[in-house]
Amino acid sequence: MHETRDSITDIWGDRAPNNGEWQERIDERTIEPPEHWVQSACVLCSNGCGMDIGVKDGKIVGVRGRGIDRVNRGRLGPKGLHGWIANHSPDRLTTPLIRRNGRLEAASWDEAMDLIVERSQTIQQQRTAGAIGFYTSGQLFLEEYYTLGVIGKAGLGTPHMDGNTRLCTATAAAALKATFGSDGQPGSYTDLDTTAAILHIGHNIASQQTVLWARILDRLAGKNPPKLVVIDPRQTYTAKEADVHLAPKVGTNIPVMNGLLNLIIQAGHINPEYIAAHTVGFETLTATVSQWTPERVEQVANVPVRDLQAAAEILGTARSLVSTVLQGVYQSMQATAAACQVNNLHLIRGLIGTPGNGIMQMNGQPTAQNTRESGADGDLPAFRNWDNPDHIADLARLWNVDPMVIPHWSPPTHSMQIWRYAEQGSIELLWISGTNPAVSLPELSRARKILQKEDLFVIVQDAFMTETAELADVVLPAAIWGEKTGCFTNVDRTVHISHQAIDPPGEARADLDIFLDYARRMDFRDRDGAPLIKWHNSEQAFEAWKECTRGRPCDYTGMSYAKLSQGSGIQWPCNEKYPDGASHLYTDSHFNTDYDYCETYGHDLDTGAATTPEEYRADDPKGKAFLKAADYLRPYEEPDAEYPLWLTTGRVVYHFHTRTKTGRSPELNRAAPDAFIQISEPDATQYGIAAGDSIAVTSRRGKIIVPARIGDIIPGVVFIPFHYGYWDNGNRTRAANELTLTEWDPISKQPHFKYAAVKINKVEA
Amino acid sequence: MHIGNYLALIHGSEQQLADALDTIAAHHGDEPDILQTCQLLACWSRQHLELLKPIVDRYSEDKNDEPERLSSTLFDEPRNGSLALLRDLHDLWLLAHEVQLCWTVLIQAAQALRDRELLATCQQCSVDTKRQISWLMTRIKQAAPQALVVAA
Numbered sequence A: 001m002h003e004t005r006d007s008i009t010d011i012w013g014d015r016a017p018n019n020g021e022w023q024e025r026i027d028e029r030t031i032e033p034p035e036h037w038v039q040s041a042c043v044l045c046s047n048g049c050g051m052d053i054g055v056k057d058g059k060i061v062g063v064r065g066r067g068i069d070r071v072n073r074g075r076l077g078p079k080g081l082h083g084w085i086a087n088h089s090p091d092r093l094t095t096p097l098i099r100r101n102g103r104l105e106a107a108s109w110d111e112a113m114d115l116i117v118e119r120s121q122t123i124q125q126q127r128t129a130g131a132i133g134f135y136t137s138g139q140l141f142l143e144e145y146y147t148l149g150v151i152g153k154a155g156l157g158t159p160h161m162d163g164n165t166r167l168c169t170a171t172a173a174a175a176l177k178a179t180f181g182s183d184g185q186p187g188s189y190t191d192l193d194t195t196a197a198i199l200h201i202g203h204n205i206a207s208q209q210t211v212l213w214a215r216i217l218d219r220l221a222g223k224n225p226p227k228l229v230v231i232d233p234r235q236t237y238t239a240k241e242a243d244v245h246l247a248p249k250v251g252t253n254i255p256v257m258n259g260l261l262n263l264i265i266q267a268g269h270i271n272p273e274y275i276a277a278h279t280v281g282f283e284t285l286t287a288t289v290s291q292w293t294p295e296r297v298e299q300v301a302n303v304p305v306r307d308l309q310a311a312a313e314i315l316g317t318a319r320s321l322v323s324t325v326l327q328g329v330y331q332s333m334q335a336t337a338a339a340c341q342v343n344n345l346h347l348i349r350g351l352i353g354t355p356g357n358g359i360m361q362m363n364g365q366p367t368a369q370n371t372r373e374s375g376a377d378g379d380l381p382a383f384r385n386w387d388n389p390d391h392i393a394d395l396a397r398l399w400n401v402d403p404m405v406i407p408h409w410s411p412p413t414h415s416m417q418i419w420r421y422a423e424q425g426s427i428e429l430l431w432i433s434g435t436n437p438a439v440s441l442p443e444l445s446r447a448r449k450i451l452q453k454e455d456l457f458v459i460v461q462d463a464f465m466t467e468t469a470e471l472a473d474v475v476l477p478a479a480i481w482g483e484k485t486g487c488f489t490n491v492d493r494t495v496h497i498s499h500q501a502i503d504p505p506g507e508a509r510a511d512l513d514i515f516l517d518y519a520r521r522m523d524f525r526d527r528d529g530a531p532l533i534k535w536h537n538s539e540q541a542f543e544a545w546k547e548c549t550r551g552r553p554c555d556y557t558g559m560s561y562a563k564l565s566q567g568s569g570i571q572w573p574c575n576e577k578y579p580d581g582a583s584h585l586y587t588d589s590h591f592n593t594d595y596d597y598c599e600t601y602g603h604d605l606d607t608g609a610a611t612t613p614e615e616y617r618a619d620d621p622k623g624k625a626f627l628k629a630a631d632y633l634r635p636y637e638e639p640d641a642e643y644p645l646w647l648t649t650g651r652v653v654y655h656f657h658t659r660t661k662t663g664r665s666p667e668l669n670r671a672a673p674d675a676f677i678q679i680s681e682p683d684a685t686q687y688g689i690a691a692g693d694s695i696a697v698t699s700r701r702g703k704i705i706v707p708a709r710i711g712d713i714i715p716g717v718v719f720i721p722f723h724y725g726y727w728d729n730g731n732r733t734r735a736a737n738e739l740t741l742t743e744w745d746p747i748s749k750q751p752h753f754k755y756a757a758v759k760i761n762k763v764e765a
Numbered sequence B: 001m002h003i004g005n006y007l008a009l010i011h012g013s014e015q016q017l018a019d020a021l022d023t024i025a026a027h028h029g030d031e032p033d034i035l036q037t038c039q040l041l042a043c044w045s046r047q048h049l050e051l052l053k054p055i056v057d058r059y060s061e062d063k064n065d066e067p068e069r070l071s072s073t074l075f076d077e078p079r080n081g082s083l084a085l086l087r088d089l090h091d092l093w094l095l096a097h098e099v100q101l102c103w104t105v106l107i108q109a110a111q112a113l114r115d116r117e118l119l120a121t122c123q124q125c126s127v128d129t130k131r132q133i134s135w136l137m138t139r140i141k142q143a144a145p146q147a148l149v150v151a152a
């Protein structure tokens, strides 16, 4: 075995001061010397680190970072260095399974696909395609999502397509759309190399994207370290490095952000020329935030006046600023509204579109950006607007179908509504690919009940027998990363190609091949009677996708498999104007809000009511950004006498999603073997709880039992990681989502995982 | 002068709308967005009733039981299922339009009366009512295809 460092104990590696350009360092871990290396990138978080896969005798024997890659300059974190071992796990699914007499039994591909096609056709005839739904992932490849999107939208014509990206990244998209007119991160990771200040809100970056955090640590170790402001109710690794750490009460992101904006506007730390030339809505924003004096913020959010002022001083005076936002905002009350306030901070200071100034409305999953781009979730391909008939006509031309085939009478159905239709029985076939809702959805007892319904035909396409696959009617064994070729895009718009390094185990097939096979068997046709899907492999799918993006914000037309394979990651837009990709969007401060171009006509931030095309056109912002204001709304469930504590959920550094891969690495698993509940010292004293005690945690929806950890969290709040389900430990109820709420943000429709009222008590051994 | 007549009408309609929103919220607890948004919109309607108080005191409202006639034909039974949800939203939309029309009428009258307070109040409330209507329309459009075409 060879490893350049033990990333389990040394998560971020040695410091190499970053004084404007991040140095290369190749991290590597192999269990045998590879015969050759294959170009790829990591799929265990949204950072998208470039990596090579080491292969020997047809097996993966290790990985190393790609030094030339702009994202990681060769570095890899613990998940990246260890997670690949799952490819060779004996637990891999190797043959299709069909439920017969209540049991999942091995079947041939023909049997499984015939059954799926027969059910699809019968249901479509009896109930229309509106009875068929797809629930995909943030972990497939771009080519697979796009193919799935065309099958659903132009083949079947169902509006019910979404993914688990709804749980992780929907608010990022919604906030970018609301402010700038379309999805797409304005900045670049390289902004971190030079910026004067960094704001992390609801983003425990040190645990979530360890390599990006290493980049920041290297800045902090350099000559001109940036000032760091962290907003998080927990004393995380990230918070411990902060110059100012605000630990607000759960659900109060809006009061805190409004309070910060108010102080910055009051102090005159704004750019009036920029505001006048490039934004709309400043008066309303000022009127709304002016209600949020520091004293009132302290009252509502429990953030001391002095700390808020200190944060506002940094955020208001730094000459450049990078802000990152994640689940602490996206999965909490007023998610989209609060994420928009971070956009507002950059706009009122004019800190956007230039080096050193970036907004990262982060993604959780590695390929979530592609689910959003390609139309496999609740959006249309290439950021088209479902409410704009010209955009629909565009797609219809591209796919050579009647525009009426493409569902666009209302927004594509969001996942929580898809699950609701399945619960009510109007969706009869649900095809789940690459995700594990039986552990990741909120209120798991409800999710399980839906999956077990007699009248719901459930297809699960996965690499492992997940908690969800256990409940399926048909299980399709999928090939994963390393076993197929395709592209994916990270948070800062960097597109990587990942080449096939080894063969999939047994009869497992790439998701792309499964979708293509389905399309063939369903015999989807275009207007002229030719096959609807005109591609047969991933490179052809990529070429088709490029055409779909032509002239749109996420323009891929300048890329090719060859170009992506020659160097390393390339950022979109990549076209004639930007042959090597563009590091920043909006460099001319013209945003994507023009009536004809925008991805959305916008929403009421409190209710989610859609702005109509006529209303939008009447006030066409013509390229100006929206400063959207919102006042505070209280969370719907708050602690009370019976359930006196706030529960918040999140991740740990060693695991990804529901651990289907990371849980199969012995090192990662040893480092974080089980769920736990984190309790503040005062609460632990009050309840007589010591570290390691078994604690029953109960909400109105369920009860779990987990061991206690003490400290690093504010009193009144408890934290439980959401990764842990039942596949490797069915002995006790331990999934955090047994406790969480079925409710969601009115605009992004992202569920509120970050708060619920719970009670705790010690379980006597 | 008949301003009191319309004040009574708006007062009654807004009360009906608030009550109906609460009722629909309670009926559709399994649809969290319906539950929570209807509760939020009901709060807005109740705030309007508060804002109307001083004006009603000034003009003394006339008795007017028309809105009750309207709402008594709506929401007669608790309804379940996706078609029922659509019909409930449909009825809320009708009720909200009744309120909106009252604001329009009162805004016209307030201008003729040069009553700045009445004008400002009606304009402010009318903005909220439009937001209520716009949410109802958004949700109706979303629910209609599944309820009419697909659901059993």
Ligand code: SF4
Pocket: A042, A043, A044, A045, A046, A047, A048, A049, A072, A075, A076, A077, A078, A079, A080, A081, A208, A209, A210, A211, A212
């Ligand atoms: S930071 Fe993310 S992408 Fe990079 S190695 Fe770690 S898990 Fe993989």
